[in-house]
Amino acid sequence: MRLTVAVSPGGRACRDPRSRRGRAGCGGLDDARSRSLLDQRSGLDRVSTVDETLAADIDAICRLTGEFTLRSGQQATEYFDKYLFEADPGLLLRVARQMVDLLPDETDLLGGLELGGVPIATMVSSLTGRPALYVRKQAKEYGTCKLAEGPDVAGRSITLIEDVITTGGAVRDATNALRALGATVEVVVCAIDRSPADQNPLADVGLEVRPVLTKAQLDAARP
Ligand SMILES: O=P(O)(O)OC[C@H]1O[C@H](OP(=O)(O)OP(=O)(O)O)[C@H](O)[C@@H]1O
Numbered sequence: 001m002r003l004t005v006a007v008s009p010g011g012r013a014c015r016d017p018r019s020r021r022g023r024a025g026c027g028g029l030d031d032a033r034s035r036s037l038l039d040q041r042s043g044l045d046r047v048s049t050v051d052e053t054l055a056a057d058i059d060a061i062c063r064l065t066g067e068f069t070l071r072s073g074q075q076a077t078e079y080f081d082k083y084l085f086e087a088d089p090g091l092l093l094r095v096a097r098q099m100v101d102l103l104p105d106e107t108d109l110l111g112g113l114e115l116g117g118v119p120i121a122t123m124v125s126s127l128t129g130r131p132a133l134y135v136r137k138q139a140k141e142y143g144t145c146k147l148a149e150g151p152d153v154a155g156r157s158i159t160l161i162e163d164v165i166t167t168g169g170a171v172r173d174a175t176n177a178l179r180a181l182g183a184t185v186e187v188v189v190c191a192i193d194r195s196p197a198d199q200n201p202l203a204d205v206g207l208e209v210r211p212v213l214t215k216a217q218l219d220a221a222r223p
């Protein structure tokens with residue numbers, strides 16, 4: 001089943017993405033229809049295709065249990081292996097389509113964070129026609145010596161594209177680095193936000209987090 005709904009722009013601060021995502025059955029998305037919906041993206045009203053089983057499908061393929069050390073140094077008994085959805089072309093496309101609706105209109109560049117944000121940013125770039133940027137953890141030490149690979153970032157508005165947010169540390173580092181290069185960075189769109197509910201882990205750097213899926217949604221989607 002495919003549903004089409006009208007939504008208003010905004011992110012974690014001004015709308016609850018849960019309100020437009022459910023759990024019950026949904027088949028594949030129609031390419032021509034989605035393209036035509038994307039073409040309508042302008043102004044304040046957006047029309048989205050709701051993917052009702054995305055949370056369940058992502059959870060089923062990505063959630064691992066065990067003992068994991070996270071990037072932040074935290075210990076966890078669960079880990080969302082984003083590469084398991086990114087390596088699946090259908091799932092990657094479905095996540096990217098949901099991200100399209102979360103993008104601020106003023107986005108100049110889609111900044112995919114190394115490594116897991118890169119394939120997502122590339123897919124979103126392909127869907128929207130907006131250029132991608134590939135943001136390294138550290139600048140290369142040879143060749144162009146760039147941290148952000150792609151177009152020049154000075155004076156551009158960059159929306160960050162991330163796979164998973166836990167503490168927000170990786171996104172904070174990228175935000176600070178890009179701002180130091182002269183970019184405007186105000187929003188991060190992520191596939192999975194597993195940070196504590198109802199807190200913005202990036203409020204300290206003035207960044208709005210717009211998740212496709214939260215940990216609570218993934219928990220709720222479990223059979
Ligand atoms: O919000 P944080 O506490 O910073 O944690 C989330 C970050 O940790 C992972 O990075 P990692 O370096 O493991 O990812 P990669 O495989 O994408 O390089 C993930 O891809 C996020 O970038």
Ligand SMILES: O=C(O)c1cc(=O)[nH]c(=O)[nH]1
Nearest residue numbers: 070071079080082164166
């Ligand atoms: O915090 C992390 O490092 C992290 C958590 C997670 O669930 N998945 C991931 O790729 N990284």
